[in-house]
Every structure is written in C-alpha cells, then in structure tokens.
Amino acid sequence: MLLFTIVFFATPITGLLFRAVHSPEYASFFPNSTEHLQSSGSFNERFYETLFLDIRSSDEARTSGRVARRLNQDQSGFITMVKRAVRASRSAPEDITSYQSWFLDLDDRWGEPDYQNAIRRAVPKFTDFYLLATLDMKRGETGGFEKSPENQAIFVNVILRTLWISFSVTMICVLLGYPVAWTMANASKKWRNILLLGVLFSFWTSLLVRTAAWVIVLQKEGPVNNALQTLGLIDAPLQLVFNRFGVYVALTHILLPFLIFPLYSVMVGIPKDLMRAAKSLGARPVRAFFSIYVPQTFPGLSAGAILVFVLSIGYYITPALVGGPKDQMLSYFIAFYTNNTINWGLAAALALNLLVVTLVLYSLYQYIIRDKRLRLGGDDV
Template sequence: MLTPDEARAERRELRRRRRTALLLVAPLLAFVLFAFFAPIANMLYRSVYNPTLAELIPQTLAHLKQWDEAPLPSAETFASMAIELKKLSAERKAGVLAAAVNQAYPGASSLINSTARRMRGLDDGIAPAEAAQALRDADNRWSEPDLWHAVKRSGQVHTITHYLTALDLERNQQGEIVQRESARIYVQLYSRTLGMALAITLMCIALGYPLAYYLCRAPKRLAGVLMIFVLLPFWTSLLARTTAWIALLQPHGIINSVLLSLGVIRQPLELLYTGLATVIVMTHILLPFMILPLYSVMRGIDPGYVRAAQSLGSTPWSAFWRVFLPLSMPGLSAGALLVFIISIGYYIIPALVGGTDGQMISNIIAFHMQRSNNWGLAAALGTLLLAVIVILYWVYDRLVGARNLRLA
C-alpha cells in the first residue's frame, strides 16, 4: 500500500514520462501534420473553392445575384460586364476569365477574349444602355440566356461544380444535375484505373506467391542470393528500369525482334504505349512489395503443420490449401493491399509507357495541375480518388480484417 507522498511522487513521475514521450514524438507529429494532413485539407478546400470570377468581375456578379431569371439580365449587368472586360483587357487577365467561364459554357473562351479586345475603346463614362449595346454588337452570343447562366454559376465562390465534372455530371439551365452532353471521360478513367490496379495486383500475387514460398523453403545460402535479386530493383533507378522496358517493348525492340526471328509473328506487335505495357511494367516495379510481406509471414509458419496434415492422410495439395494458405493470408492480404493502393496512384510509369490506352486517373490530375491550370478540378479528382481508396480499405477491413496486418 503506497503512502500519500509515494502516490503523489508516482503521479509526478508518470506525468514527467508522458511529457518526455510527447516531446520525443512532437517532431514526428509536426511532420505528419505538415506533410500529410495539411496537403489533404488544402486539396479538399480547393475542390470546392473557386474565387476566380469573384475576383475578376465582382460588379457583374453582384448584378447577376439580383437577376430574377428573366429572359436576360438588366442593362446595368451588361454595362458592368463591358466595363470590367475593358479593365481585364488592359490588365491582360481576360484569358483567365475566358478559361474559367469556358468550363461551364463551351466556346466562351474565344467569345470573351474577342469581346475584351473590342471593349478597349469603350468610354469610362459611357451610359449603361450604350455599354450594353456595345456588348451585344461585339457578339450576338451575349444575348443568349445560357451564357449568363454559365457566368452566374461559375461565379459562385464555393461550389460542387468540380465534383460534378469529375463524375461526368453538370447542371442544366434549370439547375438540375444531369449527365454531361460533352466528353464523358472521368468515370471511364476511374474504372480503367481500378481495373488496371486489380490486374497488377493479381499478376503480383501469381508471380510473388510461388517465389515467396520457394524462398522460405530454400536453403539459407540460396534464399539469401534470391532475396538480393528481389531487393535489387530498390537499388536501381525507376527511370532506368522503365527505360529498359521501353527498349524491350518498342516495335523494333528485343521482344518483337526475337518473335520475328523465330517466325512466331509476321508484323511487330504493338506492345508499347498500351494498357498492357502499363500493367507489365508496374507489375515488375511493384512485385517486391508483394514478395516481402508474404516472405515475412511464411517464414513464421511451422513446416510441421503441413507435415502433420499429410501424416493424417491429406494430399500435398490439400495440405497446402487447407493449412498453409490460410496461415499465409495475413501476408497475402497485406501485400495485395499495398500493391493495389500504390498502383492506383502511380503516375510516372503510365506517363512513360501507357500512351492513351494506359493512362490512369493520376495522369489526368497531373494534366489539370500542370497544363490546364484547373486546380479545382484536379483537387476534386484527387479527393474522389482518396474516397475510393478509403472505401476499398473499409470493404477490405470488413471482409478480411485489417487486424490481420499485424501478423505480417
């Protein structure tokens, strides 16, 4: 039984240890917060934050908020647009406005750029009616209600438009969510990405499981040599390995040359810049991530279990299927989950060897970030990809159980 003084001293010591532990993990927590949670939070915010039009044409949007959905906005709205287009043309920002509106109204890019050039000679003190007429004279499309609806929708600072686009949806003039009439590519890209990731995972299982089984049963010296070959890809540049595959798969590469010389084919096979090339190269790159978890679990399985099953009358195949395979499931599930999640977000290999058919959703996200500068859509696509991964992990946890990963 502790005395009161001893109990207080023990509590003080416990608090001191907790503070020490917190100080030790504080740098790690700060790094995780800065490098993981902050970028995800920024991505989530960018996917619904769209201040472009609010910053470029604030007066026009203020008038559009009062628009009662009559056939056309008021003359003051036309005048505000004309004057703000003149200002944007002088500041060389009309192209930014054009690109933003063009996402909701195809053809708005050329319309806004040409109109902005014509508004340069507009008088600052021009009457609203004259400014409105000047805007109509610049292009007849300014008299179309659909264009103004698109400007109004694009002017919302917080919007789910990017998510609708990422799901191949859009809002019609009545505000209803409908299928996009233009190109529908994103849902197809998500399906292709998941299909290719599943194919890569299955190929890694088919190649990695037998090798891991052989490694755990081979003599130590041979197993050590084979493990070096398994780990060798980690010591080789990813670009060098991908370039080697390009040399193998190209129309006049090694594979086609050998097949042509043997008379197996008459024309070179189209292997490079296809979905098949992406699956083959990524299987090679990710195979160690399947072998290592399998090997770590298989090494801990006592061979006596299989021998005991055979001594009780089980065939070698039945003993493997009923005894060894269930015991190796933690490593198999861990490797499959690791390969599948990594392959979903891979970017470099599909960009180098995938071509059009082998592109994955990560390549489209990079395109919108680097070329089209549509960061909002890129953030929405990335958020949906994150949601897909979380849902798949939840399904995995329900069917297999993430607790099994601890055994790996």
C-alpha cells in the same frame, strides 16, 4: 513527426483538395456583376453595365484572364469573348447608351442562355461544378443534374479503367509473387540471400530507367520479338508496348516486390512442422498446402495485395511511357490539368475522387476481412 506530417503533408493536400469545391475567381475579380446577379439574378441592362465596369477594372488589375479561364472551363468561347471585351473597353466612349447592345455588338454569345447560365454558375465561391464534371455530369438550366454530352463524358471511363488496371496488376502480382515468396521462405540461407538480392535489385534502379527499359525490350525490334521470331513462334513482330499489355508488364515488374516482401515476412515465420503433421495425418500434399499453409499466409497476402493496389491506382509515369492513349490512368489526367491547362479545380476534383475511391475500397477490404489477424492494423501482421 506529427507536426511534420501536418505541415508538409496534410496541409498541402488539404489545400489542393479544397480547390475541388472552391472557385472564387468570378466573385473576387468581377464583384459588381456578382452583386447584381446575387441580388436580382437577371441579365438586364444593369447586369451588362456592372459587367462592363468589372471588365474595365480587371483590365487595369490584369485579372480578366483568370475569370475568362474559369468561364471557359464551363462553356468554351469565353476566353475570346472576354479578351475582345477587354480590348474594346479601352476605347469605349464614356456615354454608352446601352451596355447590353454594346456587348451584343461585340459578340452575340453574351446574350445566349448557355453562356449566361455559365456566368450564373461561376458566381458562387463554392461550387460542385468540378466534382460533377469528374462524374460526367453538370447542372442544367433549371439547376438539376444532367449528363454531360457524349464527347465530354470521359472521366467515368477513366476511373473504371484505372480500377481495372490496378486490380489486374494486383492479381498478376499475386500469381507471380506467391511462388517466389514461398521459394524464398523455404530455401536455404545461401539461396535465400541470393533471391532477396534479386528482388531488392529492382529498388536500386530508377523508376524511369526501369520503365524506359521495357520500351526497349518490348518494342518491335526488341529482344522479345527477335527471340519469338527466331524460334519461329511468330511471323511478324507483335505490338507489345504502347498498349495495355505493356502497362501490365511494366507495372507488375515495378510493384511485384511490394507483394513479395510482406508475404515473405509471414511465410518465413510459419512452422514447417505443420505441413509434416498434416501429411502424417493422411492429408495429401496439395490439400495440406491449401488447407493448412495458405490460410496462414493471408495476413501477408492481404497486406501485399492492398499495398500493390493502392500504389498502382496512383501511378502516372509508367502508363504514360509504355501505354497508349486508351491506357492512361486517372493520375495522368490530374497531371495534365495541373501542368498543361492549369485547371486546378478539375485536377483537385479528380484527386479527390481518387482518394475517395481508395478509402472506400480500403474500408470495404477491412469490412470483408473481419478476422483481426487479417487486418493491416492487427497485431499479427
């Protein structure tokens, strides 16, 4: 099992996360200009000569596109610039008098500081470029940290949105799941089996089908809006899907069993004599419930809550189908940069951020819940 975990789980994930700081495209495929910048760091005639040699050799090896994409991730326009230079290099004379002039005649941007700095940042094989981008930051001309332009600063808001949606779904699951688990734990054997079957039923349905079903149920012509209009509670259909409300409803439906089962497993083992003893000693039912019963359910409640939160923080399909553009979570952008733009570095950096946030919150949870009985690794859970 350990070998299986290392080969098929730990190794691929580590390899993906490594891409967050590993960016060897420029140094690997443009070695001549890389060596020049590492030795002198100046964009002089010699640099443009080595860049011309790299472009011509990369054209033969068909690797110029990878370098162009890497540079374009830092400064837009490089794909056009590199493609134009590659095409021009095929018919370029052998006795070019000035390589710098040759590049500037093709495109003035080869001489602009912003584009030169982007090349300089792409030279090292190990970089913090992607990690800084996920924090809406970048390195300036002097090498210091700067905030990204407002039209590019989106990831901090996405991270905060992901945490808020996950926290909200966890709280909704707690409010809905606690009475369900209590009812199951205190019901007769016959009704307990029926309730267990009802909770398990959602696991037997595909996640995609469950999510798509909420699109039908919550749409303007769906049964919810029709029922509300029939009862006279609303005059016009409500927008219940493709927004934050739809995300909350669908995620709660999917993740609620993950809170009910750990909570139920703890509740079913609590002796019923404790509540009767508290009442016999003069405690009112409400006080006895919150003072005697609820504290004993904390192991299951904490285990279920952290499970729901960790699962919801990485959900992709449900928010993508039932949410709007402003309701997409971090996993959506990881998939987008992996599949659409083929920006593995940024996708890996976002995944690393998601992992770090999860580990930090879990460590904070373990620090707050100091009682051994409340820890997920405790013997009593």
